[in-house]
Amino acid sequence: MSTSTRLAVLSVLVAIGAVATYVLLLGVAVVRNHPEGYVIAFGVATGLAVLAVVRARARRWPAWVALGVTSLLLIAGAWFNFVVTRVPDAPVTFKVGEPAPDFTLPDAAGRPVTLADYRGQKPVVLVFYRGYW
Amino acid sequence: MSELQGLGAQLSEAEQAGVEIIAISPDPNQRSQELAEGLRLGYRFVADGDLAVARRYGLVHAGGGPEGKDVPRPATVVLDKQGVVRWFSVSHNFQVRPAPGEVLRVVRSLVSEKG
Numbered sequence: 332m333s334t335s336t337r338l339a340v341l342s343v344l345v346a347i348g349a350v351a352t353y354v355l356l357l358g359v360a361v362v363r364n365h366p367e368g369y370v371i372a373f374g375v376a377t378g379l380a381v382l383a384v385v386r387a388r389a390r391r392w393p394a395w396v397a398l399g400v401t402s403l404l405l406i407a408g409a410w411f412n413f414v415v416t417r418v419p420d421a422p423v424t425f426k427v428g429e430p431a432p433d434f435t436l437p438d439a440a441g442r443p444v445t446l447a448d449y450r451g452q453k454p455v456v457l458v459f460y461r462g463y464w
Numbered sequence: 465m466s467e468l469q470g471l472g473a474q475l476s477e478a479e480q481a482g483v484e485i486i487a488i489s490p491d492p493n494q495r496s497q498e499l500a501e502g503l504r505l506g507y508r509f510v511a512d513g514d515l516a517v518a519r520r521y522g523l524v525h526a527g528g529g530p531e532g533k534d535v536p537r538p539a540t541v542v543l544d545k546q547g548v549v550r551w552f553s554v555s556h557n558f559q560v561r562p563a564p565g566e567v568l569r570v571v572r573s574l575v576s577e578k579g
Binding site for chain 1: 482483484487489508509511521522528535538539543544545548549551554559560561565567575577
């Protein structure tokens, strides 16, 4: 295998490894809270693919395939992390030191859950999330 | 779901009994509840289908969801035993959540608090 092909394979492995690491370790806070990590890894992979293209002599297609795959991932990953996932800043209606607004909502079994019922009982953590993420 | 694992998984059983974690999303949550029970996390999943509660808290990201639907801004709000807000964090990137260690520190101090 030529140096160029080796670099091409390595660059694709780095890119795939970044996707796999992020997806498999989403439950690990350090990985989840640093999504720019996969963008950096895609950048490294693209760099390796550029080297592969520069070094290519006889068989050029593996280097070009690697460059195509990794640069697409770099663009898509950067767009996702820096554009799609942004949440605009806006004021919240509650304040530290003031009572939280009360609510009653149904749980998974349809039973009502009322925030005020916990008053004088125990601390409460409210986790607002999107469901699919 | 993944964001919910960090916090509950790091609390001891006694600590889980001393705090109520309420996960609020527009989804019906049956699957999340089953997942949480499988992971032995003491969560209550509640459905905020029309985002009325997220709106009351000022936590709606207008048009931020698929097909331009309104979605909640991911946020964690910690209340003490009297229902007073003691700490909160709102995400600026929906992939990112507060570090579990930070939330744990606040929760632990409130669980051991008198009153």
